[in-house]
Amino acid sequence: MENKVFMSFAFYSTILILKMYVVAIITGQVRLRKKAFANPEDALRNGGLQYYREDPDVERCRRAHRNDMENIFPFLFLGAIYSLLDPSPAVARIHFFIFCVGRIVHTIAYLLRLKAPTRSVAYSVAQLPCFSMALQILLATTPYW
Amino acid sequence: MENKVFMSFAFYSTILILKMYVVAIITGQVRLRKKAFANPEDALRNGGLQYYREDPDVERCRRAHRNDMENIFPFLFLGAIYSLLDPSPAVARIHFFIFCVGRIVHTIAYLLRLKAPTRSVAYSVAQLPCFSMALQILLATTPYW
Amino acid sequence: MENKVFMSFAFYSTILILKMYVVAIITGQVRLRKKAFANPEDALRNGGLQYYREDPDVERCRRAHRNDMENIFPFLFLGAIYSLLDPSPAVARIHFFIFCVGRIVHTIAYLLRLKAPTRSVAYSVAQLPCFSMALQILLATTPYW
Numbered sequence: 001m002e003n004k005v006f007m008s009f010a011f012y013s014t015i016l017i018l019k020m021y022v023v024a025i026i027t028g029q030v031r032l033r034k035k036a037f038a039n040p041e042d043a044l045r046n047g048g049l050q051y052y053r054e055d056p057d058v059e060r061c062r063r064a065h066r067n068d069m070e071n072i073f074p075f076l077f078l079g080a081i082y083s084l085l086d087p088s089p090a091v092a093r094i095h096f097f098i099f100c101v102g103r104i105v106h107t108i109a110y111l112l113r114l115k116a117p118t119r120s121v122a123y124s125v126a127q128l129p130c131f132s133m134a135l136q137i138l139l140a141t142t143p144y145w
Numbered sequence: 146m147e148n149k150v151f152m153s154f155a156f157y158s159t160i161l162i163l164k165m166y167v168v169a170i171i172t173g174q175v176r177l178r179k180k181a182f183a184n185p186e187d188a189l190r191n192g193g194l195q196y197y198r199e200d201p202d203v204e205r206c207r208r209a210h211r212n213d214m215e216n217i218f219p220f221l222f223l224g225a226i227y228s229l230l231d232p233s234p235a236v237a238r239i240h241f242f243i244f245c246v247g248r249i250v251h252t253i254a255y256l257l258r259l260k261a262p263t264r265s266v267a268y269s270v271a272q273l274p275c276f277s278m279a280l281q282i283l284l285a286t287t288p289y290w
Numbered sequence: 291m292e293n294k295v296f297m298s299f300a301f302y303s304t305i306l307i308l309k310m311y312v313v314a315i316i317t318g319q320v321r322l323r324k325k326a327f328a329n330p331e332d333a334l335r336n337g338g339l340q341y342y343r344e345d346p347d348v349e350r351c352r353r354a355h356r357n358d359m360e361n362i363f364p365f366l367f368l369g370a371i372y373s374l375l376d377p378s379p380a381v382a383r384i385h386f387f388i389f390c391v392g393r394i395v396h397t398i399a400y401l402l403r404l405k406a407p408t409r410s411v412a413y414s415v416a417q418l419p420c421f422s423m424a425l426q427i428l429l430a431t432t433p434y435w
Contacts (some may be wrong), residue, residue, distance in 0.1 A: 007289035010226045014282045017219045021272070024215060038208055045261035063328055069214055069359055070314060074307045076222045077366045081300045116335035127311070137304045144297035152434035155371045159427045162364045166417070166424075169360060183353055190406035214359055221367045 005092045006083040012096040027061035064110040082133040095129035102126025151228040157241040172206040209255035227278040240274035247271025296373040302386040317351035354400035372423040385419035392416025
């Protein structure tokens, strides 16, 4: 853990994982407030089987969470490998920072229903450092394929 | 691989990944037994297009699997970084053990429809070591943000 | 990064993450072409609220993507730990190669609706190296549980 780039990567990654946990907590709160449960046993405990149902606000939270899984989890991998390739600390930090801000804006745009294309712009901006890291990893590892 | 904490982490993580594979296998078995397939081409091979349909038991398996992805995958990251921060081996093992047991109980509660709030209690207990590890990582890495 | 097995693992993993990004891009293209959006705000920007709807082709892309998350993400973990266990480079490379080809065939079979059981055979073949790596990790780490 004497690799400063890796420490910086670990910081931003952990912030994003906590952000995902917040989305999970919000989903649970929306389920309780809108009375819309994914399982009959949950509905029974919260007023009756009629609350075993879908709700558009819950589905929105779940889409935000799923999009996080599709994009933040690959970042956790790419960022770790990239950090081990001895990149410039300043350039690496820019990669992590852009991704982190892009994904936080993505979540806010999703949950607050911000006007399109705010959310997709945030998604695309966050993908730029990912593509950059992926290409740098390929350049470094292709001799070992 | 001379880090004993990391070896312990790798053990519990691999158990949980195998547990996820078991959920995937169960999902496939339920699809065959209930004749409910996600794709027309699968239904055609198993009796006809009428079996291209949803089924509540299949959906339950899929929710269990998705919840695993939402929670076990972040653990794979947090636990790896935490293991590198030189924690007390005994304390670290307690973190991994609680998470592992919590997630196994969560899956059993989900698939066997155990009465609420068994499943959510298991989920919450398993989140405790995750929050603890996340906070310890932030404490160690904040100087490098 | 002087571990050649790990470099080979990083290469195949990054190829598969890029493959997943391609599935995401295809999903977006199918949404635009079929005019089927997951959010009202996206539909409003693309012709009207009537396009806030599901579409079987979009759902197929999403199933392919989800199956990737269920299987490629665990590989990213198992492969990394396995690489650190000092395996035979030739044997390790066969593990990574089979998984990579299996998952690429899986995606092609999914998106092009290839006749069953092409897709499930590709899935099963790709799981073989994962089970093999998981067992080898357990063998090496069980003393540390």
